[in-house]
Amino acid sequence: MSKKPPYKADPENPETFRDIKISPVDKTAAGGKAVAVSVSHILEEMNVSRGFIALQKLNQVDGYDCPGCAWPDPDDHRSSLGEYCENGAKAVAEEATTKTLRPDFFASHSLEEMSSWDDYDIGKKGRIAQPMYLPKGAMHYQPLSWDDAFLKVATHLKALTTPDEAIFYTSGRTSNEAAFLYQLFARAYGTNNMPDCSNMCHESSGVALGESLGIGKGSVKLEDFYNTEVIFILGQNPGTNHPRMLSALKKAQKNGTYIVSVNPLPETGLSEFADPQTVSGMLGIGATISNMHLPVKINGDMPLLQAINKLLIAEDKKNPGAVLDHDFIEKECHGYKEYAKHLSNQNLEDLAKECGIELAQIYELVDRIKHSKKIITCWAMGLTQHKNSVDTIKEIVNLLLLKGSIGKPGAGTCPVRGHSNVQGDRTMGIYEKPWDWLLENLEKNFNFTPPKEYGYDVVDAIEAMHKGDAKVFFGLGGNFLSATPDTHFTAEALQKCDLTVHVSTKLNRSHLITGKEALILPVLGRSDKDIQAGEAQFVTCENSMGVIQKSQGVLDPISDDLISEPELVCRLAMAVLDENSKLPWHSFYKNYDTIRDVIEQNIPGFKDYNKRVRDFGGFYLPNSAREGTFPTETSKANFTVSETTSIQLKENELLMMTIRSHDQYNTTIYGLNDRYRGIRNERRVILMNIKDMQERNLNQLDVVDLYNFSDGKERVAKKFLVIEYAIPEQCVATYFPETNVLVPIKSVAKKSNTPTSKSVVIEVKKHGVKEKPLEKEPI
Template identity: 70%
Template sequence: MSENNHNHPNEENPEKFSDIKVSKAETYAAGIPAVLVSAQHILESMDAVRGFKALNQLNTFHGYDCPGCAWPDPDDERSPVAEYCENGAKAVAEEATTDLIWEDFFALHSVEQLSQLDDYHIGKSGRIARPMYLPENGTHYEPISWKNAFVKIAEKLNALESPDEAIFYTSGRTSNEAAFLYQLFIREYGTNNMADCNNMCHKGSAVALEDTLGIGKGSVTLEDLYEAEAIIIMGQNPGTNHPRMLSALKKARENDAMIIAVNPLKEAGLQNFGDPQSFKGMLGGTVEIATDYLQVKINGDMALMQAIAKFWFQFEAENPGQVLDHKFITEETHGFEEFKTHILAQDLEALSKQCGIPLSQIKAVADKLKFKNKIIICWAMGLTQHKNSVKTIKEAVNLILMKGSIGKPGAGTCPVRGHSNVQGDRTMGLYEKPEDWFLENLEKVYNFVPPKKYGYDVVDSINAMHKGEGKVFFGMGGNFLSATPDTKYTAEALRNCQLTVHVSTKLNRSHLVTGKEAIILPTYGRSDQDFQEGIQQFVSTENSMGVVQRSQGNLSPMSKHLLSEVAIVCHLAKEVFAGKTKVNWMSYHKNYDLIREDIEKVIPGFENYNERVRQDAGFYLPNTARKGTFPTDTSKANFSVSIADVPEVKENELLMMTIRSHDQFNTTIYGMNDRYRGIKDERRVIFMNENDIEKRGLKKLDVVDLYNFHDDKERVARKFLVIPYSIPEQCCATYFPETNVLVPIKSVADESNTPTSKSVIIEVRKSSE
């Protein structure tokens, strides 16, 4: 491994403690505390006038899309008070802050010094105000002009022996317009190396849904949740990760829907919701969310679903023609008899033991569902980040198909995406394994031959950089180092690069662990006005349910040295191709309508894009599963046969899953108060079952070290505080990115290659320090 000559900045959060405060976990989410916290974050980041202006246009018809999660906005009426949640307000506070960092900040603070801060304080440094450059052997970032930055990047890219030596990464914040141009630039450059954050979250959903239903997206709309008879929420914590979902669940409950929560942790938002927009909520009242709560063992979801399926077969035998939708199964599905034979051969007691739910409780839930046929299953990373994730999601589809719960109102699949446009980025073609039709359309519109060789995803990219085969890294948003697995290994990979480039709004740890040279390109946030040649532009995004809508910022950018992501791609392409291009790059950044006109030519479903995206609620993309048709290899919806298995955990081991705190979105740490779980002013904690604590001779707040030995390699995360919590035995939970160092680079999901961040086998040992 080659080494640059920088000092070695800390790739992990420092191993130190704050003054932790532990209180009883909450049993409800939102309410008045959410309103107060939202206001606090806004006022700490900007004055009241700017804060009101920012929030007033968040998620409105003519405003801008929240830079946080991808939960959909209502198609019709939107709240005149606040069509956003607490975490949306926090995201805007981070992005629209008036705190700026200029060259004097970097002159005062070396890269080494900045790396000694934790991720929270790195992020709170402020918005990056101008392009910055870290020279080879340099210790401090220094200012660089946009022109010189593009020249340096172009020189490095053009000097590579092959385009495949360049690694391109995308976060889910990138707009449709920027994402389309980004993939176009990358493919004209000559590679499909397009790692993106989807590789680390819902890629397993896409693979499973494409195989079974013919489309890698969910099938439901927001209205479907209101009409459902039952909603099963698996591996998801909406109270923290998608708080606006609670309003939809509240409405579903008011319409008498069952809501079944399946989660290893008792999460406040899955128990009760204090709606701050209702009179009852303002007075402290709450609404029950989960009618049933199944505290499944980590990765026990497949076993649970197979047990439910077996009970349904038993109930069908007792009530012929009333439990299963035989007409749908016969006419619209394939593989049912093989699936039935497999499920009937399963041992219920064994499945119960595997998932950790008493058989009587599973039977009771299955019984409540037996006559319902408008069922929605929702899921997030609690299902997608295991070795068997694709098979687990296919098992969820099996339940849906048994009931004929797809292609009709109030029923279907609902993978809940974590970032605001991660689904749109994939739709725009940011995919390392492009389909033939997409490449053919690009060639037809742009008259160049795109590469067909599959590129690198996230894990492949890290391995390529680690071996020296990936030499230039370009990140469009995100915090690659802190988002990815096996932190020390990934840091070594990035340090192997000749150049690392990050398009960013704020400082993060990925700017501090670099290649021989590094560049930071500061860009607009969603809330920023984007004027090109005196005309204000807008962009568009796609939410979790396939709605494409416009997003137009309303705040004056805090620095005149920022460029939009669209402009960055166009200027970079101009410099890299130096006139040898088939694309009129510089026309795009002057008028974003031209980008949308070309998207319309390349991607089906975007007909009359410019006209339809200007409608108040945007437009829905075509969705075959929503219409009840399934373009699979069998031309039907496919049942699947899978063996329910979980990682083997020895007596001295625990199965760890990484989670977010409530004061966090992905790798961005908003604050230090995970108030729903009762943890304040500390993130280096491990949530454990009390029996597991006692077996190890530990007690509350003991300091422990966490070890992983996957592939006979020792990985350690030091100095964590023990927190007794409601979680099944031999299971535990920790925050990321603090424990990403324990997630092995070689432990990935079958078929999707997603890191198994929810299935990490660890040992917990009392710290000797």
């Protein structure tokens, strides 16, 4: 067996450039170009017949749920031309590829060699076709049987001093059935260490909405978009991250809705949309989406919202009852007087300066919306990944409460979730801070006492592994290393583990930075047929608007050595828990109806689960905010008083946010083009305001290094190309995961503990130029 040479695997993408091309930004999203790109991605990964079946059944009631985003499907008509978007097609192409990685691939490519590839090249190699094992000290993965894989995990878990030395991570792609079994296994094993991708994306939304409205989910349905008067889109780029949302926005616009986009960058998808399901759209003729764009500073949303709300209250005083919904505020809300008093003490000019929007434009907006009664607010990670994210989202709620825009048709909250079942995982109990009712139900129905102590979230788990307090990492999906902050710190944490296990479909960078031993356990994808005991099975997912729906794969798996996630969790539980478990794990994975039966017994809202999920389009879960009730501590919807906080930059510092390219979903890199921003064949770029470039003597495509010095530690991301872009001064944008190395592990949102990937203080220096340190003073 070969031994590791004295080298340290690099957890980052290699610092190399491709042949970058800068082109005009596409002025219209989607259209015929999106169709052409979709087809090219499909045909690159599979033959025409397989590709046709994969797309024909994507997001259809008799097909499978998209493995990409969580945007809801229509409740009624599903388009026969294709109920999917360009990036959905890319996601399917990645998952349903017929390229396979067999044992000879791993025998030919060492960890050292694979670490030199970038994430795009790693992901394009193909599907992993059988379980793989990396022995201690080895440089090559080698195949092993499923029985031996489960035995290996069981041996490590049984050897731990306490179950709390194990980490059980979950990705948002996991089905409801697998997620429920996974949390059941972890708690039967004895720990609540269940970090998940929610901790890194919408945890701030859940905390804010839970405290203010009593439910940590959005309150709108898709049909509300067609019956509203105003839609706010804050910190979200639907054209790239949730492209099917553009169809809903187009329909809303046609019905007279006023759409406001709040984002530091002008985004093509929020400007014009060419619907590829129409002749005009295929010809590239676009429809207007946003009526107003507010280029807010990074983390300037809170002062902007307070300025809007202050002006709405002022307008109501001029004509009492014409602007605010006083009846709703009096009967359904708590804390209005304190909130109004707080706003009366705020200075409008100061708020406008903090958010970076001209006061005249804020007045214009308020004048346009002041008489609107139905408002929807949408947001994503542009709001959730700051230190003050929870308070900012509560300020969104304040706006809706002032207008009575909660619990009525055409109005409410819409946190647009990322991965396709991230919301469902939380509903199923994937949560490091379990609810009392869940623990009581598990104890009553399964005859064991689940642990009550809170477990680790993502940041806590990384720090625990780094300190040696956690020794086994088990990841059910995802690319943990590339998704998390402070890349080198996270890599060190994983390498200190005795065992790291990744349940995956394709190769990713997390497989290359491992514990002392490592396993890759390959599973069926959403698009794959799942046959158990001779019967075709289906799983279920929950979308952004609380709909539970079927997902049944239609493609032949690329390998006979793949198993489903429910089977994997059950066989793992049988190997680890032995005779100590009285749970019927074997019957669970032979028939998924039995899993749904026990979900119905333990999770509220799932009455007649197996019957209702077979109905057309599935069913909605109960939603108290949608129904106009607010189970908070005050039994009312809560106004919240929050102070605006601005990040004080020193001389030469800039505020960086990480973003996705259009050829990317989360950490999966589909391609190297970001055509909606005019950047092709490159990802190592930094978007800068021309004035910030001039102050640093930087020109277009200069090579720079990026530094963060938080906590007295130097973090550096080397070799990025400068690109002039329309972004507010002192603000810059870069793609993740390439700059996750700059996100400090200890910089997190208050209350939610979410990494602050959207507000990272950096310095930009020319590559290869040694500069004398500057004496820095706050500006």
